[in-house]
Amino acid sequence: MAQQQVDGARRAPLSRDRVLHAAVALADHAGVDSVSMRNLAQELGVVPMALYKHVANKEELLDGMVDVVVGEIDPPADGADWKSAIRQRILSARRALERHPWSSRVIESRPKPTPVVLDYLNSIVGMFRAGGFSVDLTHHVMHALGSRVWGFTQELFPASPLPEDPETQAAGFRELASRYPHIAEIAMAAAHDDESVVGQGCDDEYEFQFALDLLLDGFDNLHRQGWTSRGTGS
Amino acid sequence: MAQQQVDGARRAPLSRDRVLHAAVALADHAGVDSVSMRNLAQELGVVPMALYKHVANKEELLDGMVDVVVGEIDPPADGADWKSAIRQRILSARRALERHPWSSRVIESRPKPTPVVLDYLNSIVGMFRAGGFSVDLTHHVMHALGSRVWGFTQELFPASPLPEDPETQAAGFRELASRYPHIAEIAMAAAHDDESVVGQGCDDEYEFQFALDLLLDGFDNLHRQGWTSRGTGS
DNA sequence: ACCTGAACACCGTTCAAGT
DNA sequence: ACCTGAACACCGTTCAAGT
Numbered sequence: 001m002a003q004q005q006v007d008g009a010r011r012a013p014l015s016r017d018r019v020l021h022a023a024v025a026l027a028d029h030a031g032v033d034s035v036s037m038r039n040l041a042q043e044l045g046v047v048p049m050a051l052y053k054h055v056a057n058k059e060e061l062l063d064g065m066v067d068v069v070v071g072e073i074d075p076p077a078d079g080a081d082w083k084s085a086i087r088q089r090i091l092s093a094r095r096a097l098e099r100h101p102w103s104s105r106v107i108e109s110r111p112k113p114t115p116v117v118l119d120y121l122n123s124i125v126g127m128f129r130a131g132g133f134s135v136d137l138t139h140h141v142m143h144a145l146g147s148r149v150w151g152f153t154q155e156l157f158p159a160s161p162l163p164e165d166p167e168t169q170a171a172g173f174r175e176l177a178s179r180y181p182h183i184a185e186i187a188m189a190a191a192h193d194d195e196s197v198v199g200q201g202c203d204d205e206y207e208f209q210f211a212l213d214l215l216l217d218g219f220d221n222l223h224r225q226g227w228t229s230r231g232t233g234s
Numbered sequence: 235m236a237q238q239q240v241d242g243a244r245r246a247p248l249s250r251d252r253v254l255h256a257a258v259a260l261a262d263h264a265g266v267d268s269v270s271m272r273n274l275a276q277e278l279g280v281v282p283m284a285l286y287k288h289v290a291n292k293e294e295l296l297d298g299m300v301d302v303v304v305g306e307i308d309p310p311a312d313g314a315d316w317k318s319a320i321r322q323r324i325l326s327a328r329r330a331l332e333r334h335p336w337s338s339r340v341i342e343s344r345p346k347p348t349p350v351v352l353d354y355l356n357s358i359v360g361m362f363r364a365g366g367f368s369v370d371l372t373h374h375v376m377h378a379l380g381s382r383v384w385g386f387t388q389e390l391f392p393a394s395p396l397p398e399d400p401e402t403q404a405a406g407f408r409e410l411a412s413r414y415p416h417i418a419e420i421a422m423a424a425a426h427d428d429e430s431v432v433g434q435g436c437d438d439e440y441e442f443q444f445a446l447d448l449l450l451d452g453f454d455n456l457h458r459q460g461w462t463s464r465g466t467g468s
Numbered sequence: 469a470c471c472t473g474a475a476c477a478c479c480g481t482t483c484a485a486g487t
Numbered sequence: 488a489c490c491t492g493a494a495c496a497c498c499g500t501t502c503a504a505g506t
Contacts, residue, residue, distance in 0.1 A: 037480060049481090049491055058480065108342070108388050118414050121390065125416035139420035143436070144445035147388040154342050154381040154388070156355065180352050182359035186373035202377070206463075211378035214456075218448045229440075271499060283472055283500090292499065 014046060016054040020064040024100065027065065032102035037061075062106055067116040069103045072096040076123060082131025083216050086124065090212065093120075094151025104152040124149055133219075136229050141219050148212060159202070248280060250288040254298040258334065261299065266336035271295075296340055301350040303337045306330040310357060316365025317450050320358065324446065327354075328385025338386040358383055367453075370463050375453050382449070387442060 022044050027035050037058060041048040055061045074092040077085055097103045113121070121142075128138040147153070163169050177184035191201030256278050261269050271292060275282040289295045308326040311319055331337045347355070355376075362372040381387070397403050411418035425435030 036478085038478085047491060052481080053490090111392060112394055113391065115413070118417060122414040122417045125420060129416055129419070135419050135423045139423050140441060140444050142390065142420065143387070143441035144448055146390065146445070149390065153377070156376065156380065156383065157347065158345060160346055179349070180356040182363055183352060183356045185363070185369050186359060186376065189369045189373050207374060207377035210374050211380070214378055214452045215448070218452050222448075270497085272497085281472060286500080287471095 014044065014050060014054060016064070019044070019051060019054045019061070020068050023061055023065050024068050027102045028100055032106060035061075035065075059111075063110060063114050066103065066107055066110060067114055069096055069100050069107075070116050070120055072099070073120060076127060082127055082133075083220060086127050086131075087212065087216060089124065089127070090149060090151050091209075092151075093149070094208065097151055104147070104150065107150060108147065108154075121149065128219075131223075133223055134228065137219075137223060137227055140229065141222075144215060144219075148208075148215070151208070153208060153211065155204075157202075248278065248284060248288060250298070253278070253285060253288045253295070254302050257295055257299050258302050261336045262334055266340060269295075269299075293345075297344060297348050300337065300341055300344060301348055303330055303334050303341075304350050304354055306333070307354060310361060316361055316367075317454060320361050320365075321446065321450060323358065323361070324383060324385050325443075326385075327383070328442065331385055338381070338384065341384055342381065342388075355383065362453075365457075367457055368462065371453075371456060371461055374463065375456075378449060378453075382442075382446060385442070387445065389438075391436075393436070 019040070023035055023040055026040060026043055037051055038048045040061075041051055044051075051061075055064060070093075073096045074089065077088050080088065097107075107117075110117075125138060125142060128141060129135070133141065142149070163172065173184070176187070187201065190203075253274070257269055257274055260274060260277055271285055272282045274295075275285055278285075285295075289298060304327075307330045308323065310323050314322065331341075341351075344351075359372060359376060362375060363369070367375065376383070397406065407418070410421070421435065424437075
């Protein structure tokens with residue numbers, strides 16, 4: 001009875017929402033790998049099997065976590081032209097996903113989209129259509145955007161922490177430069193406005209916007225030219 | 235002794251190479267999820283711990299599997315202009331990765347590139363440089379390419395098998411259309427030259443080349459304009 | 469010195485036994 | 488009827504015991 005009391009005080013009644021937000025918080029501060037059914041249950045002061053009343057299985061848990069993050073994306077700004085409206089929205093998605101560093105990886109891993117995900121994608125498609133894009137062009141343009149609709153790109157060189165010692169760092173760079181001269185060259189260029197000789201020099205935000213704008217401008221051109229999949233021209 | 239004989243006949247001496255190729259073959263025909271140290275060992279007629287003499291741990295095994303796939307990419311064609319040379323090379327990478335459907339996902343999941351991966355990336359960077367691209371532009375262009383250097387794109391709508399019954403299929407589509415009209419619209423467009431009403435209609439190869447060419451043409455324009463990260467013009 | 473079976477510390481999920 | 492502890496079928500990896 002006293003035991004009952006303690007338990008009652010400690011846990012608010014479990015709900016799907018509470019489970020999902022606890023999972024997001026756990027992933028945020030301890031990494032997504034530590035989100036196991038057992039771990040999460042413990043975090044909630046609950047027996048593992050209790051979670052299964054609110055999510056069917058781990059897959060559904062991950063879907064729900066994605067929904068929480070996607071729910072943080074701002075609604076479309078109205079009154080803007082298609083290009084800046086889409087640009088803004090995608091950058092808002094980027095902000096949301098940045099708050100939860102595990103989320104891009106989890107989004108990519110989901111085998112099928114949830115309704116929340118479909119809502120977001122549907123609205124982006126709608127923004128191209130509202131901008132006058134043909135159904136045909138919009139279709140291809142969505143494919144070309146790919147995971148960039150979510151505001152992220154798979155990094156080819158995930159930033160790994162540099163060794164503390166500047167001597168080992170320099171030695172590492174010399175080895176890189178001798179084996180992979182072209183990579184070393186562009187890595188140097190990235191570090192131009194930075195103290196370190198290599199790496200950490202890439203400005204992710206700049207790179208993302210560079211690529212996004214390149215794509216949006218490309219879309220714009222095709223649209224103006226009246227592009228269709230059966231040949232250019234109207 | 236007879237036991238010894240049987241074992242001796244069954245297993246060629248284990249080597250790193252044999253381990254990696256067995257892992258690739260196992261992933262090819264049974265899915266990457268079934269590549270566990272225990273499963274792979276059994277496939278090779280060996281005790282699990284025997285693998286650890288050839289790969290330090292599972293991470294290194296996955297790196298090695300990626301190296302096998304990347305090793306199948308054709309060397310650069312010479313004598314071509316940068317654009318068609320890079321285009322060809324990336325499409326060759328696409329062919330290699332298509333032969334091993336698990337590989338794009340595994341490549342994305344690797345925390346740091348292997349020497350084999352760096353060799354490939356280095357050579358692509360070199361091809362832009364040989365085409366006259368500045369170090370600066372080449373750097374940004376590599377980021378913009380992202381995982382498309384490997385010949386794949388993260389699909390937003392992974393093709394899920396359609397229900398057999400055409401009636402349930404039509405009902406599913408009606409529901410999609412009422413909740414996500416814009417998505418339904420472009421899905422319809424994709425299916426134009428196809429029997430099915432939705433899905434399976436996207437020609438992955440077309441979409442990939444559409445986006446790749448859009449990017450390469452964009453790069454070309456910037457290059458011709460003498461683009462630099464500190465403003466346009468020379 | 470080499471090899472390996474058993475063990476450790478985990479998983480997600482099932483299911484039967486308990487209330 | 489509801490809840491849950493124990494169990495099942497897995498993981499990757501360590502380590503000590505055996506040859």
